[in-house]
Amino acid sequence: MPTRVHEFIWPDRVVVGTLGLPGARTFYLQVHAGKQILSIALEKQQSALLAEKIDEILDQLGVLEGNPFSVPTSTPVELVDNEPLEPVQEQFRAGAMGLGWDPTTAQVVIEAYPITEVEAEDEEEPVDGIDPEATEMLLVRMPVGSARAFAQRTREVVGAGRPICPLCGYPIDSDGHTCTVPEA
Helix, strand or coil: CCCEEEEECCCCEEEEEEECCCCCCEEEEEEEECCEEEEEEECHHHHHHHHHHHHHHHHHHHHCCCCCCCCCCCCCHHHCCCCCCCCCCEEEEEEEEEEEEECCCCEEEEEEEEEEEEECCCCCCEEEEECCCCCEEEEEEEEHHHHHHHHHHHHHHHHCCCCECCCCCCECECCECCCCCCCC
């Protein structure tokens, strides 16, 4: 079966957002072009790494000698997007993801493939993995300004979760935490 590619070449909006309360949030990468909206679920760590790597690509392009592209060092104010997600209908949960740069269009390229159950060769139980013959994928192309805005928003969304305990480094739940700060 051929792979169905959900392709967004010049999307109107690309954002990471969440549904749920801190500690139980589900992260989504949502792409909007015209009337088409597509949402895929991500792990928090995938979201954070995606933002980090996009910034790395843009920072490298910004200092590349002879670079013909105008790469913003910060998010252009007109591209800041603090709006909530559109209604979410999850297309798939992302497993493997790819990130790249297309110099012919001056766009950052994101690829996402669904995670599926794959039979392990040496085990009786199926394990989570990436199906090399995935039946669908997401392909998003963003210009540099939009990519910088995407990375900024994603970092903010990831950082908006539960506060971190200064003693153990784990998130502090609203209903309590095992660490106690020693009294002075």
